[in-house]
Amino acid sequence: MPSVMRIAYVTTYDAKNIKNWSGTAHHMARSLIEQSIELNYIGSLREKYSLLLKTKQHISNYLSKKSLAKKYLRDRDPVILKSYARQVSSKLSHLDSDIVFSPGTIPIAYLECQQPIIFWTDVTFRGLVNFYPEFTNLSPETIRNGDAMEASALERCRLAIYSSDWAAETAVKYYGVEASKVKVVPFGANIEYNRNWQDIKVIVYSRPANTCRLLFLGVDWYRKGGNIAFEVAQKLNDMGLNTELTVVGCQPIIKEPFPNFVKPLGFIKKSSSEGLRTINKLLAESHFLILPSVADCSPIVFCEANSFGVPCLSTDVGGIPTIIKDDLNGKIFPNSTGISEYCAYIYSLFSDYSLYKDLALSSFNEYQSRLNWSIAGQTVKKLLLEVM
Template structure:
């Protein structure tokens, strides 16, 4: 089976693929490992006149409506993408068009069946993420139309969470038989075996809790909650260290000694990958009390190193994290004490923590890695298309 893999960005090279935290690259690799040929279509380009029109729209909405224009669903942009994809499809003999997002295929006309694998719908993210909350009516209308067209055209709509899949069905009337759920995998390569995971878990201190917060958005990702949890644990007598990666902490007091702020670390370099790998492996928990998220890949990455995750019951996260299996989820308005009580219990019953950490690794091995995800996608394509 020959797959035409469509992305608006360049999915061939991880070092220059900053889009979607590298997920587009790893989707490609998961497909390449399952199919005989993967034809890359992308990056897709915009002509100068189209960029000029979008720039004018951006200025107009900001000046006259105080709204935030976003180009992602602009019909002129989408039709331009579709033309480029169709032209390239005429030069190859792919059996299936497979897109990492709906943007390039919403207006695509081709003989081949269309499949996409996304982490959410516009109905999911509108007024959920802050930067999708002040949009002009034209943009809102165009974005809903893009989702509807993509769901009408596709043979299969694959989502990374039940939350997103349900939105496709209930918000856009998608046929439930063609909407499927396949979680994404970890965007790091872990060579850990069960034995090495056990060693890593055993090496973590039993008299100190090491929390890790990885995010580029302190506010949306719940950085202040993570900080307050670490602070309260220290006050209660459990020595706790909070390591922050990706952003600067925004707190109303001098940074205490129990906080290590490391700034942004790029996974596109060997050194960056190794540093993040070690930071995760040495931690007891990844803590990400997010207010809005689809399916954060960092949970898979933490589980790949036997690290349970503490997060919230928002977006698609409940598909990834199961309570007392590979972590624990809390209400987004949960009291700080709820996090602290859970962590304190596990440190008082440390064998339970070790069992949870091993179970987290098992979740990665059985469900949250790109090899398993790629095989599931291949099975879906074989069952519903071939």
């Protein structure tokens, strides 16, 4: 075994650019580098027949809105996928790599190489079908392509790492992959971390006990449950608990003029230093991150909230139950739950505010013990060593 593990880190985009995939591929790469793993980046792949297939996708999606056709997704088309594989293979021939590693299945689904292939991602294709709005009403061609891609990636890989139990279970259930080939390692927080226990205690104890500050942080108002978050804030105010709802990432879709307790801030770029400072300040000042998602994979924003000692309130859909553990770093509710249960939970914590402070500190402990990239990187390195 070589003294230094060398990995070919494969993406279709530039993984060094923190703006891609909300910075997840960038932070994932750093988590491996911090484990003394040498990375050779392979990315910025060219999309074959781009204009033709983009046109096909545009027309099919336009017709699907008029109920005249079903949606076609070009990124699962074997023409593109096999072209990606050839590009990766060509670049691999010039590198000395022990393992081919990717934060997704798309660039390695049809890759032929001597090195063991490993991927670490948050979802399977079948997990997305009829779950996310973009993956509803898909054409039979796209479903065949997507399933073939996923099955091929799982067959070729030595190890399939997922960020949640839900994603891992869909791989076993829909694609028949051996359970021993599948592992679960949660992602970390895509923000810089330099806070200790004393810092968090100061942050938590600085939050007012007479005003509940809810933070909704998501780009899709309905999929992320913004309408539920609004109703929860409204009812808490009706119950006599002064409550604010700050909305970041999208515009609230509610009747205007907005009530005084709603504070819409729009989209804030976390990739900019000013935007990051603003989001960090909002997280530090908030009592809860509330994201009652209808569909989600592994929202990293929960890890980011926990890094500030902020408990999270969400639903038991997708990969969320792997991140949020009841009364340790927040609480998850059934997707069919009415707003009264959210309100009762929040109100009870403010009725005995020491319970809230305990939950907030416990949330930071969950971040420190399992929801950060350092722990994730250590865990994945052990898995890589076992493969080698």
